[in-house]
Amino acid sequence: xxxxxxxxxxxxxxxxxxxxxxxxxxxxxxxxxxxxxxxxxxxxxxxxxxxxxxxxxxxxxxxxxxxxxxxxxxxxxxxxxxxxxxxxxxxxxxxxxxxxxxxxxxxxxxxxxxxxxxxxxxxxxxxxxxxxxxxxxxxxxxxxxxxxxxxxxxxxxxxxxxxxxxxxxxxxxxxxxxxxxxxxxxxxxxxxxxxxxxxxxxxxxxxxxxxxxxxxxxx
Amino acid sequence: xxxxxxxxxxxxxxxxxxxxxxxxxxxxxxxxxxxxxxxxxxxxxxxxxxxxxxxxxxxxxxxxxxxxxxxxxxxxxxxxxxxxxxxxxxxxxxxxxxxxxxxxxxxxxxxxxxxxxxxxxxxxxxxxxxxxxxxxxxxxxxxxxxxxxxxxxxxxxxxxxxxxxxxxxxxxxxxxxxxxxxxxxxxxxxxxx
Numbered sequence: 001x002x003x004x005x006x007x008x009x010x011x012x013x014x015x016x017x018x019x020x021x022x023x024x025x026x027x028x029x030x031x032x033x034x035x036x037x038x039x040x041x042x043x044x045x046x047x048x049x050x051x052x053x054x055x056x057x058x059x060x061x062x063x064x065x066x067x068x069x070x071x072x073x074x075x076x077x078x079x080x081x082x083x084x085x086x087x088x089x090x091x092x093x094x095x096x097x098x099x100x101x102x103x104x105x106x107x108x109x110x111x112x113x114x115x116x117x118x119x120x121x122x123x124x125x126x127x128x129x130x131x132x133x134x135x136x137x138x139x140x141x142x143x144x145x146x147x148x149x150x151x152x153x154x155x156x157x158x159x160x161x162x163x164x165x166x167x168x169x170x171x172x173x174x175x176x177x178x179x180x181x182x183x184x185x186x187x188x189x190x191x192x193x194x195x196x197x198x199x200x201x202x203x204x205x206x207x208x209x210x211x212x213x214x215x216x217x218x219x
Numbered sequence: 220x221x222x223x224x225x226x227x228x229x230x231x232x233x234x235x236x237x238x239x240x241x242x243x244x245x246x247x248x249x250x251x252x253x254x255x256x257x258x259x260x261x262x263x264x265x266x267x268x269x270x271x272x273x274x275x276x277x278x279x280x281x282x283x284x285x286x287x288x289x290x291x292x293x294x295x296x297x298x299x300x301x302x303x304x305x306x307x308x309x310x311x312x313x314x315x316x317x318x319x320x321x322x323x324x325x326x327x328x329x330x331x332x333x334x335x336x337x338x339x340x341x342x343x344x345x346x347x348x349x350x351x352x353x354x355x356x357x358x359x360x361x362x363x364x365x366x367x368x369x370x371x372x373x374x375x376x377x378x379x380x381x382x383x384x385x386x387x388x389x390x391x392x393x394x395x396x397x398x399x400x401x402x403x404x405x406x407x408x409x410x411x412x
Contacts, residue, residue, distance in 0.1 A: 008318035008369065009346045013339035016354040021261055021400045024330045029227035034255070034330070035248035036234050043242055048373075052320055068321070068336045070226055073233065086236055094232035100240030107243065112250035116259075117326075119296035122373040150371045152318050154345065166301065166374050186372055188303075197346055204364040207345050210372035 001053075001146055002153060004060035009154040009197070033069040037076050042107035042115065045083040049176035053148040054078045124183035126168040131213055132187060136162045139219040140189070140211060148176035151215045155207070158195050159219055163208055164188035171212055185213040260329030261400035263294045264377055267327055268403065269395035271304070272382040282306065285377065289327060298325030301374045305366075307405075312363050313378045314351070314405030316344035317370040324375035328400060335404065345369055355406045378405045385411055 025031050041051065054075035056063070063071060080086040090097050107115060132138060142157035143149070150172050166186040174182045193205035237243045267289055271278040281288040285302035289295065302324060305313040317323065318341045323331040334340050344351050348365045352358065359365070368376050380402040386394060401407025 005319055007338050007341040010338070010342040011346075013337070013342050016334050016337065016340045016343070016351055016406075018334055018355055018401065018406070019332050021332075023332070024256055024260075026333070027223060027227065029223075029230040031252045031256075032230050032234050032248065035251040036230070036237055036243060038251050039243040039247050040237055055320065064338065067226075068333065073226065073230055077233065085240070085242060090236055091233075094228070094236075096236045096239040100242055103242060106241070107247050109244050109246040109250050112247050113254060113258075115297075116251070116254055117296040119298070119300040119326075121300045123301065150319060152369065152371065154318075155369075164303070166372070169301075169372060169374075172372075186374070188368075188374075190366075193346075201346075202349070202365075205348065205367070206364070207367045207369060209369045210374055212372075 001056065001148065002144055003056040004058070004063035005052075005056035006153050008152045030069045033073050033076075037072050038116075039107050040076070040080070040085075042105070043085070043103045044105060045085060045103065046079050047175050047178075048120075049148060049170075049172040050178070051075060051079060052172070053176040054082075056148070122170045123167045124170060124181060126183050126185070128185075130165055130185040130187075132162045132165070132185070132216065132218070134162050134165060137219050138162060138187075138189060138216040140215055141217060143215075145173065147173065149173050149215075151211060152209065154196055155189075155191060155209050155211075158191055160189040160191040160195070162187050163190040166210065169212070171214070173212075173214075187211055187213070187216070189216065255325075255330050259294075259326060261327070261398075261403065262395070263292070263329070264324070264327035264400070264403045265395040265398035266292055266391075267294070267304075267377065268379050268398045268409075269391045271306075271379055272394055273391050281379070289377075294326040296326050298323060299327060299375050301372075302327075302377060303374055304377050304379050305368065306379045307381050309381070310362070310364060311366055312359055312405065313366050313368060313376070314344060314348050315368045315370060315376045315378060316341060318342070318345055319369075319371060322370035322373075322375060324377050327377050328403060332400070352406060355401060357406065357408060378403050380407075380409050383409055383411045 193201035285304040321336040397409040
């Protein structure tokens with residue numbers, strides 16, 4: 001979707017302000033926001049793609065005026081409601097009004113280090129060969145889906161070169177909507193800055209994105 | 220953050236609801252925070268970089284397939300299931316961003332800093348990377364090309380900065396201390412202090 005999260009190339013946000021290495025949180029509630037998001041995510045009621053879509057689906061003005069972990073919390077409430085794990089009256093009254101619904105699994109305290117260190121792989125075996133090879137010229141599709149996609153607006157309808165073949169990965173565009181993993185070949189695609197930003201862009205500057213096969217066509 | 224107290228109350232309530240319903244264990248929440256405040260952070264990535272500076276065979280493995288090479292040092296998991304290492308050279312400087320959200324190689328760098336997640340960085344890194352570097356006080360020679368990598372998939376990128384001159388014969392842990400978090404994102408350079 002063409003949401004506020006798709007920020008590449010926007011202007012006017014001011015300078016980037018660095019911060020010390022050991023400064024991970026700026027308030028205790030941010031720690032809790034991270035922890036509950038990861039812990040309840042482990043229940044398995046939604047995918048990483050669904051959670052990204054919930055965040056990018058915030059109305060643009062709200063997205064841009066929320067801090068990072070505020071966006072997480074607003075999206076988490078949406079996901080919990082959609083999954084039927086929490087109901088609207090409970091969020092409104094800020095307390096549990098009924099017992100939890102049965103879930104497939106929960107994250108036990110002892111399992112935390114192992115679960116985080118294991119992660120979840122997103123590559124999948126596929127029985128079709130990759131359509132493109134390193135060095136091939138491709139054009140990214142000019143597409144504007146209303147659902148989730150990982151093709152940024154600034155890189156649509158542009159000519160680039162296949163830089164790397166990553167393997168076949170879960171397709172976020174369907175997985176975000178519970179419509180299946182539909183794994184596709186995933187490529188790193190290199191674009192010249194001038195192709196993306198016009199003649200005033202720096203010569204030699206390149207921008208590489210990762211793009212699923214259906215985002216691309218031969219040229 | 221004018222409404223920080225309101226948000227804190229909102230998060231607090233949500234946490235209580237999830238605990239009461241049995242979806243999350245309170246101690247598991249603490250364990251998650253501890254993991255990312257204490258155990259998993261940019262010192263992990265610094266070890267990977269220092270090893271690649273001192274061990275040519277390791278460097279080759281890291282270049283060829285970064286995920287198992289990084290796992291050799293004990294770093295793996297969430298947000299780093301599919302790793303790619305990008306080596307800087309005098310001719311080419313890599314810079315990593317996630318314009319769409321905040322994808323970041325957690326097992327080697329930990330949780331992303333606020334600026335990495337900010338609209339200022341996400342919007343400008345792909346169109347004006349030299350301007351972003353200037354915000355960090357970094358100026359590269361005009362002859363150094365910049366390659367920006369927008370993390371749009373579950374593949375995560377670790378920049379391997381150039382080893383500073385004058386560090387010949389240094390031990391691996393001395394070298395690791397020179398490797399800043401920002402140098403592994405591409406917004407900084409290691410330096411001999």
